Amino acid sequence: MEFKVSNVYKRTEDIYKSKKYRQIVSYGGSRSGKSYSILQLFSILLMAKVNFKITVWRNEKVTCRATVLEDFRSIIYSDVHIFNQFVENKAAATFTCKKTGSRIIFEGADSVGKVLGMTQHISFFNEITEFNEDVYNQITQRTKETVFVDYNPSKKFWLDRYRTHANTTFIQSSFRDNPFLEQGIIEKLLSYDPSNPINHENGTADEYMWKVYGLGELAEKPNRVYKGWGTISRHDWHDRLSEYQSYYGLDFGLSNPTALVEVKYDGDKTFYVRQRLYKPSQSMNMPISQYIKDNCPDIGSEDLIVCDSAKMSMVSDMQYAGFMAVPALKGPGSVDRGVNVVQAVNVIYTDDSRDLDDEYVVYSYVVDRYGLSTDQVIRKDDHLLDALRYIISYLINYLDIKI
Numbered sequence: 001m002e003f004k005v006s007n008v009y010k011r012t013e014d015i016y017k018s019k020k021y022r023q024i025v026s027y028g029g030s031r032s033g034k035s036y037s038i039l040q041l042f043s044i045l046l047m048a049k050v051n052f053k054i055t056v057w058r059n060e061k062v063t064c065r066a067t068v069l070e071d072f073r074s075i076i077y078s079d080v081h082i083f084n085q086f087v088e089n090k091a092a093a094t095f096t097c098k099k100t101g102s103r104i105i106f107e108g109a110d111s112v113g114k115v116l117g118m119t120q121h122i123s124f125f126n127e128i129t130e131f132n133e134d135v136y137n138q139i140t141q142r143t144k145e146t147v148f149v150d151y152n153p154s155k156k157f158w159l160d161r162y163r164t165h166a167n168t169t170f171i172q173s174s175f176r177d178n179p180f181l182e183q184g185i186i187e188k189l190l191s192y193d194p195s196n197p198i199n200h201e202n203g204t205a206d207e208y209m210w211k212v213y214g215l216g217e218l219a220e221k222p223n224r225v226y227k228g229w230g231t232i233s234r235h236d237w238h239d240r241l242s243e244y245q246s247y248y249g250l251d252f253g254l255s256n257p258t259a260l261v262e263v264k265y266d267g268d269k270t271f272y273v274r275q276r277l278y279k280p281s282q283s284m285n286m287p288i289s290q291y292i293k294d295n296c297p298d299i300g301s302e303d304l305i306v307c308d309s310a311k312m313s314m315v316s317d318m319q320y321a322g323f324m325a326v327p328a329l330k331g332p333g334s335v336d337r338g339v340n341v342v343q344a345v346n347v348i349y350t351d352d353s354r355d356l357d358d359e360y361v362v363y364s365y366v367v368d369r370y371g372l373s374t375d376q377v378i379r380k381d382d383h384l385l386d387a388l389r390y391i392i393s394y395l396i397n398y399l400d401i402k403i
Helices: 007-018 034-048 061-066 068-077 112-117 133-140 158-164 183-190 197-202 207-215 234-240 288-295 312-320 334-343 354-362 383-398
Strands: 023-028 053-058 086-089 094-097 103-108 120-126 143-151 168-173 230-232 246-251 257-265 270-280 304-307 324-327 346-350 365-367 373-377
Touching: 007 023, 007 034, 007 168, 023 034, 023 158, 034 053, 034 068, 034 094, 034 103, 034 120, 034 143, 053 061, 053 068, 061 068, 061 103, 068 094, 068 103, 120 133, 133 143, 158 168, 158 354, 183 207, 230 234, 234 270, 246 383, 257 354, 257 383, 270 288, 270 354, 270 383, 288 312, 304 312, 304 383, 312 324, 334 373, 334 383, 346 354, 354 383
Parallel strands: 023 143, 023 168, 053 103, 053 120, 120 143, 230 346, 246 304, 270 346, 304 324
Antiparallel strands: 086 094, 094 103, 246 257, 257 270, 365 373
């Protein structure tokens, strides 16, 4: 009973057996065998360990069943001896090994209750870029042994911080690590290679697609809205900018995060930004105004807070609570104008503004059918960026700040 395995499988198995790492992160190009290798290892573990539990996660359960579950099924179906050892429960999306009682469960993080209730020996996050860090933390803190992760490096995001963690290791791979890949898929991936003149003649050369899906390397999306922002340490924020006046932008959210940013202006086209709040108001258990008073006591009654004007009742609540809260500039074209204003200035944000960093790297323009950027911004994962747009636009329009 032997699988046909790739180099990625061998590396993954060796690292797991070494027991040196709590988290094993496999990233790389398309069809490199990342997730397939992890699932092959899981099938072996389920047959070897008694009453062992593995959970496999996608952001939505329906996607998990249509992708990762199907891969696992194809693995155990490939060998009749392995297939005969498992019982599938299609309704529950589980496979149980008859000999050991161990099982694998395919779940979606779209059910918060299940996320909070699950405990397991191993958890596997397939396409981790789909998950927010809170969901990841809820699952991993209930994982007894090892956390497996895989993704295509199509954007910089919160998991990159784990590169400095001693208990985490990263495995990079590309399609060249998968000897079983169909020739048609190889040719498709090779068609992105910008170093090949034929690809330019055919109009298929694409540096971003080649780096991310061909080579498995991180690359910046060409349709990003904001680029070139810098970072400053929290220490330098307090040490170097203590004399600058603070202004605030506030975007309201009920199930989405309520986002608050603090902004300081240096008088020469540069805005320094610090994330202060990123939390859905429905989980605050108190009015937003009171939550800000309790958690940001340095914000006083004379500090300007430019708020989301789509929720004027909440602006009024902030005013009634004693804050100098004013509505943001709105109206037809206000988003585009605000984006243009932010693009025209220098932005430097504190390195502990993690959610702001996540929004910054994914905030993008819609692309057309030919893969070219349009002027339409994708309105998603933009709560802190909206708050930032409110305050910078207001300052430039009403306080005579020149850019």
